[in-house]
Amino acid sequence: MKKDKLTILLVDDNEKFLNSMAQRAKLREYNVLTATNGEQALEMASKQTIHIAVVDQQMPGMEGLVVITKLKAIAPDIKTLLLTGHGDEKLKEATQALNSTYFDKEDISGFWDFLANLSLGEINILLVDDNPKFLKILADRIKLKGHEPLTALNGKEALEIMESNRIHLAIVDQQMPDIDGLVLITQLKKIDPAIKTMLLTGHGDEKLKEATQALNSSYFEKEDMGSFWGFFRKILKSLETTMAAAGMAEGGDHEDALKIKGSKKD
């Protein structure tokens, strides 16, 4: 979630351009590394984790696409961008084939926006809920926003995932069979103090809310049952279902009446 956690590697043989880019990236709170040629870049990548590599195409020695290929061999998860002042369609295609992104140096305006979005895409979200149906709905919604969430059905699973992945945001249900949500949040924060957490609950109360806030976590109720209108809408919906069932039954179709009535419980 925090941009200063993301390490960006800039590779360009033109030092003047490299410095200007590095300064701009620092302003945007990235952790910036610079390299003036391919060999240097690969050496850096093998020593430390790099999230994004921005590589110039025209360099003496190793050219940009080759550097990208080798970087991907070292760290398959790395996001790569190719910058060039001499771009053509063929180069663009080649970049895309490498699952890398292509930018023209002349047209750098979209570059920073793209980079900001790219870093957003890097957020790892962990969803923890013992209700698989709710979990799936939540995961689908988050996918719609362009993230790939990890899911866990209980606290144990969540902690296992947390050990092996870098999680930025955890959304945790309070009522779970093994560990309750607040305890899980405490444990997650022990593993990574920087993690952002949210507590979801259908059975909330004020005390729980305070406890959540004390843990510096956010608190949400699954259903806004506290609000009168939510309750009212629920009653209306159930009335509508029952009356539809009654309508079918009065017409002599008991089978479908029961189906309608039964479907209400879903």
Add this chain to the structure above:
Amino acid sequence: MVNILINSTNRLLVSVTILVLSCPVGAYAAEQVVLGGGDKPWWYWPLILFIFCFGLGILAVMAGVGGGVLYVPLVSGFFPFHIDFVRGVGLMVALAGALAAGPGLLRRNLANLRLALPVALIASTFSIIGAMLGLYLSALNPDIIQVCLGATIVGIAALLIFSKNSEKPIVTNQDAISHALGLGGVYWDEGARENVEWKTHRTVLGFFMFILIGLVAGMFGLGAGWANVPVLNLMMGAPLKISVATSKFLLSITDTSAAWIYMNRGCVIPLIGVPSIVGLMLGSLLGVRLLAIAKPKMIRYFVIVVLLFAGLKAMDKGLGLGLLG
């Protein structure tokens, strides 16, 4: 455990049945009192009506017979209200049920708008004519309406006994009008796990029947589910569930037109209307719950017999024979 549940449900049903049965008797006895002097407080009849309609609502759902069609003959037969008031409120009762069910049925894609609209146009036009004709006839002599109502009710009882609805009628040739109006559709059959396509035939004949249905619905304030379903299902060939849902939705259009005429003439009295509608709605809510645990085959036959009796009584009352007390 299950046995206890079924037993208690059965006991409940029996008591509801007794309640509804005894209620007209009590009401009839009270009728004599009212005719004699009317020393009851104002809330007496609304309360009796409410309890009666609550039971009626349960039975209507369990028996698969519309609430409106039970309401008019039973209330006009056993309560001391003028037939015009009963018909007016009968339409409001049927209308309330239809309006409450409509949104849910449309949302579930059971009620078909393409099928409902042309038919509703015909039926609601003629229900206005029927309502005017009915009020004209009852202004001449209420007994005319009473006898016609009785005969219609006997006919409905016979229809309910003998007509066997068909779940998926086979339509081989869609006729030109049906094709032009796009009367057809697809629904998902959960049991067979397949999409069922349907279309209608004998469309002109079906439309013609809705002229009669509209007239009868308007004239007697009966609602018209009992006629809509057989015509849509058996004559025009729409699947049962589509017919039932569309028929219910249709009522909300047809009965609105007719109810307007009754309302305009001052035939809808809130003191009769409110306890009837609230009673029937609450009753049908409970009825749906009971439906899940009881198999109501006997109740259907029982209700049909009561309907038959009510029809005969209406004829008897209209003709002034005094055979049925």
